[in-house]
Amino acid sequence: MAESPVIPIVGGTGALGAGLARRWAAAGASIVIGSRSEERAEGAAAKLRAEVPDANAEGLLNEEAAKRAEIVFLTVPFRAQSENLNNLREALQPGQILVDCTVPLAAAVSGKATRSLGVWQGSAAQQAQEMVPDGVTVVAALHTVGAPTLADADADLDEDVPVCGDRKADKARVAKLIELIPGLRAVNAGPLEMARIVEQLTPLLISINTRYKTHAGIRLTGLPDDNHWQ
């Protein structure tokens, strides 16, 4: 990986995407914010450059953003996931990794944010794997990192990010990008099918947040100190 990786974020004008963009920009990565609207993408990039000194950020249409690096992050609400994946069919190329951050909250259909929708394929990430072009690999991650915490420049992060995918080498590349953000540790949670469980951590945290009036995160205890990803 180059010293300053390029990180395209499809749906980067949303709360999660913007929060990740801010943290990655502060860590020195070059951010490509994607949106369905070029104007909104450019606006979000300008805001990011204003907020983070020396930020390297540009705004593009999602389809253009997705061509800018091998690893592309998808941070859209569940109700927009299928539409976005359809729009990316011509843009994504074999060899690329799509990091799906989608959580199938029942809020997508006006239900509770503490409940989730059943996805026929098992999880939103598995739905994404079905929809991407042949040769594109889906890795699932970043479901449990809260947008408000990411957006709060004064908030220190201190949590783990379960990463699901069928090949450790793919997950290791994504883990490197995740761990550019101080306070985040990427944890190998197993194959992509484990996204069925990991995506459910978000409604669990929302339920806990309601009760404790906080923004909780997840930590795994008892993991060895050595670098799992090397």
Place this chain on the structure above:
Amino acid sequence: MAESPVIPIVGGTGALGAGLARRWAAAGASIVIGSRSEERAEGAAAKLRAEVPDANAEGLLNEEAAKRAEIVFLTVPFRAQSENLNNLREALQPGQILVDCTVPLAAAVSGKATRSLGVWQGSAAQQAQEMVPDGVTVVAALHTVGAPTLADADADLDEDVPVCGDRKADKARVAKLIELIPGLRAVNAGPLEMARIVEQLTPLLISINTRYKTHAGIRLTGLPDDNHWQ
């Protein structure tokens, strides 16, 4: 709660039940180990008395054990959960709390321990709530605390225990018992329906344990320091 609470454990001869019994006995609680076999229950109680100096432990048939305190723990494998609940129909009385620790692992039907079975009611705990006599309340807890860690007297625990139930007062009583064990913090995870998610944490941890060759636990970060249960 008395200084030395009585804690009945239905299925207390199994790995999870025995591990909890050992920790609670060391913390000064009086343990009632339940089993389908009185002989096995008495054997497990004798073993506990031998291992933990001054342990107060006895072994009884499950149905007798369940009558010994208002709060009863059920620590049987999923494949035995329904049978045990059927057997407890005459024993449990209105006002009692049954703490269900069951995890519907696919291993119950010779599947993988990293996969789970769909339970029609939503979760094993909700199945338990359907099966207990009227007036008995189910609380779900202790899914993620590993039996090997509990059994290892030299292992320090350092993890959270998500607790699900429909009334905070019930959960608070269960939390007090859980927190008798040093290193465990009970976290209010919401209503009983959240057991759908919390029960899935076990196969997630099993998946992580396989990859890291460890016994991982769960921690929630960002919770306030005050005592939620007071």
